[in-house]
Amino acid sequence: MITLSIKTSKRTQAINITSQIAHAVRGKEGNVLQAYTPHTTCGLIINEQADPDVISDIMEALDRMVPAVYPYKHVEGNSDAHIKSTLTGCSVSIPLSGGAMKLGTWQGIFFMEFDGPRERKVVLTIT
Amino acid sequence: MITLSIKTSKRTQAINITSQIAHAVRGKEGNVLQAYTPHTTCGLIINEQADPDVISDIMEALDRMVPAVYPYKHVEGNSDAHIKSTLTGCSVSIPLSGGAMKLGTWQGIFFMEFDGPRERKVVLTIT
Amino acid sequence: MITLSIKTSKRTQAINITSQIAHAVRGKEGNVLQAYTPHTTCGLIINEQADPDVISDIMEALDRMVPAVYPYKHVEGNSDAHIKSTLTGCSVSIPLSGGAMKLGTWQGIFFMEFDGPRERKVVLTIT
Numbered sequence: 045m046i047t048l049s050i051k052t053s054k055r056t057q058a059i060n061i062t063s064q065i066a067h068a069v070r071g072k073e074g075n076v077l078q079a080y081t082p083h084t085t086c087g088l089i090i091n092e093q094a095d096p097d098v099i100s101d102i103m104e105a106l107d108r109m110v111p112a113v114y115p116y117k118h119v120e121g122n123s124d125a126h127i128k129s130t131l132t133g134c135s136v137s138i139p140l141s142g143g144a145m146k147l148g149t150w151q152g153i154f155f156m157e158f159d160g161p162r163e164r165k166v167v168l169t170i171t
Numbered sequence: 172m173i174t175l176s177i178k179t180s181k182r183t184q185a186i187n188i189t190s191q192i193a194h195a196v197r198g199k200e201g202n203v204l205q206a207y208t209p210h211t212t213c214g215l216i217i218n219e220q221a222d223p224d225v226i227s228d229i230m231e232a233l234d235r236m237v238p239a240v241y242p243y244k245h246v247e248g249n250s251d252a253h254i255k256s257t258l259t260g261c262s263v264s265i266p267l268s269g270g271a272m273k274l275g276t277w278q279g280i281f282f283m284e285f286d287g288p289r290e291r292k293v294v295l296t297i298t
Numbered sequence: 299m300i301t302l303s304i305k306t307s308k309r310t311q312a313i314n315i316t317s318q319i320a321h322a323v324r325g326k327e328g329n330v331l332q333a334y335t336p337h338t339t340c341g342l343i344i345n346e347q348a349d350p351d352v353i354s355d356i357m358e359a360l361d362r363m364v365p366a367v368y369p370y371k372h373v374e375g376n377s378d379a380h381i382k383s384t385l386t387g388c389s390v391s392i393p394l395s396g397g398a399m400k401l402g403t404w405q406g407i408f409f410m411e412f413d414g415p416r417e418r419k420v421v422l423t424i425t
Contacts, residue, residue, distance in 0.1 A: 045202075045266060045273070075299075076298075076332055076425050078203055080266050082275025084219040089384050092338040097371035098380050105364060105381040110232060117224035126225050127232040130216050134278075135264055137389055139299060139334050139423045146299070146421060148336025151388075167273065169266045171203050171298040171330075171425040172329075172393060172400070203425075205330055207393050209402025211346040237359060244351035253352050254359040257343050261405075262391055294400065296393045298330050298425040 046168040052086075052160035056107065058099040062152040065168060071143035074170035080135040081166050085125035085159035087132030088166070093152025103156070106131065125159035132156055140170060173295040179213075179287035183234065185226040189279040192295065198270035201297035207262040208293050212252035212286035214259030215293070220279025230283070233258065252286035259283055267297060300422040306340075306414035310361065312353040316406040319422060325397035328424035334389040335420050339379035339413035341386030342420070347406025357410070360385065379413035386410055394424060 046068050050059060061079075069077055081088055092098040106128050116123035136153060139146040147153075155166065173195050177186060188206075196204055208215055219225040233255050243250035263280060266273040274280075282293060300322050304313060315333075323331055335342055346352040360382050370377035390407060393400040401407075409420065 045268060074425075075423050078264055078266065080264070080273075082273065082278060084217075084225070084275070084277050090338075090388050091380055091384055095372055095374075097373070098338070098377065101370045101372050101377040102381050102384050105377075106384075109236065109363065116228045118222055118228050119224070120222075123225065123228040123232075126218055127229050130218055130229050130233075131258060131385060133260065133263075133387065134217050136387075137264065137332055137334070137391065139332065139421050141299060146334075146336065148338070148419075150338050151336060165275075167266050169202050171201075172395060205391055205393065207391070207400075209400065209405060211344075211352070211402070211404050236363065243355045245349055245355050246351070247349075250352065250355040250359075253345055254356050257345055257356050257360075258385060260387065260390075261344050264391065292402075294393050296329050298328075 048166045050155050050164040052157035052162055055160055056103055057157040057160055058103050059155045060093055060152050061155050065153055068168055072170050074140055076137055076171050077140045078135055078137045078169045079166050083164055085122055085129055087129045087134055087156040088136045089132050089154050089156055090136050090151050092150045094150050099154055122159045128158045175293045177282050177291040179284040179289055182287055184284040184287055185230050186282045187220055187279050188282050192280055195295055199297050201267055203264050203298050204267045205262055205264045205296045206293055212249055212256055214256045214261055214283040215263045216259050216281050216283055217263050217278050219277045221277050226281055249286040255285045302420040304409050304418040306411040306416055309414055310357055311411040311414055312357050313409045314347055314406050315409050319407055322422055326424050328394055330391050330425050331394045332389055332391045332423045333420055339376055339383055341383045341388055341410040342390045343386050343408050343410055344390050344405050346404045348404050353408055376413040382412045
């Protein structure tokens, strides 16, 4: 189990953590890499990393689907972040071979902050 | 493979199954636990278990995003449940170490019933 | 690692790939099968395969949640496909036993094309 630390700087923010993960698992044995974030107001997704407009469109679509201001029951003011976390999930799994992730040509791994800024963790486990 | 049985009592209902899963996997060897539900009108998610208002906000947000009444093609009247199941997914994977799930401080595992009441199963597999 | 090829024929299209996957993994050792698609404008889901109206309702619900036409930033005209891919995810994991997937009675595995027609790949990895 390898733990990465991620520091976010805005309330909602997508951070490309592909290189950080690739570096951490380089040369490791195993067939599937799981990246898991042990928090409830952020998420992990895999999507295009070539054009940053893509992840921006994704974040803004989640904002439209899940309004920040709404008569939610939870009084901490971050129910939208918990709901977005439900839609993205808190883990992704990627095939691994020879210690390298078998991501597609355009794929990158993004940490999705929905209630920052915070200090976050991502745990990597290989099976 | 360990199979848990879950009995739901309402049409839509979130049931915290964290303790049940923790008990079932206690002391087992392996690095990742998969919880999988073999049904198509429910889901599994990981989110905050401290304040029950959070999971309530999540369930109600799914209700707003996927209306129960709509001119769906499927005639059984539960298309909304199939769609919600697509949004949550039917499995979650959690890092495991020394037979204990490495959930975050606030994380719990919830069985999301979208078309109950029913008798449901959750299958646990460790790799 | 086994790679399947899938040819889609429409812009949005759900293709049942359950039999193709079952055939590919038949008799293989291991406990969990991961199906992973290395693209960013499609997804993989598990849902009902008995009545084709269900998957049709799911696809149309995604269409309503994520409009194809909107002032997105990404200029390729397929931001909706990237967003839908985020909602479904690009992988599913299924318990495996004796080389057979332990899918539920009604469950099938669907390749969800959101920006076709294209030639796509699905990579199968067993752990």
